[in-house]
């Protein structure tokens with residue numbers, strides 16, 4: 050494991066096939082809380098109540114109140130220098146795939162194009178009745194919101210115990226297996242199958258560069274571990 054930014058920058062400069070895996074930490078400097086760091090959502094709330102189908106079935110209004118509060122917070126937030134550096138990296142690389150666990154849409158707002166969203170989108174709403182999925186950015190006045198068909202809408206995100214969107218993990222795995230460099234930014238790497246992309250890249254012989262102010266379970270195994278915030282480290286890598 051190396052910690053030199055110069056060596057990491059040189060590796061990034063040479064890389065033609067790049068995959069990136071991001072988590073909540075990449076949006077932290079945009080003012081959006083993470084899940085497991087200090088001040089993170091799961092430090093004060095039970096994920097069982099807020100991010101499982103069972104929790105939603107028990108109290109949809111409670112779950113929607115939390116999601117709507119997050120939606121409004123995200124709507125006020127702006128992409129940061131870390132998101133923007135990944136846009137620049139995409140423009141430079143021959144092949145580039147951005148795999149994100151985030152549901153905030155900030156990568157897309159910054160201008161990233163080839164994005165795989167493993168955990169869905171907080172801007173999408175799915176009907177439990179007719180299964181239709183709609184995109185809605187406006188404030189939701191009535192909670193839980195209802196579909197035109199009268200069915201209840203749920204957040205279009207992946208909850209614990211649910212499958213990932215069809216094909217998303219397959220596309221992510223294929224991008225990682227083809228990449229010579231995987232950059233892992235702002236994830237505690239505790240949630241699978243997303244975290245499994247890191248050992249997959251290492252097993253395939255790719256260089257893995259971790260950007261995180263804290264250590265993760267994979268820090269000892271990665272090729273480069275850079276400690277610091279995404280908005281500082283990612284631009285410094287270019």
Ligand code: OAD
Nearest residue numbers: 072073074077083084085150207235236237240263278279
């Ligand atoms: P976590 O909250 O588990 O981890 C956030 C990571 O970001 C931690 O390792 C922090 O050290 C790091 N971090 C904090 N500030 C940072 C900064 N400024 N720059 C870079 N890194 C920073 O979030 P995820 O790993 O994304 O799932 O969590 C994975 C999944 O668990 C989420 O997608 C969500 C959650 O429950 C669902 O909702 C299904």
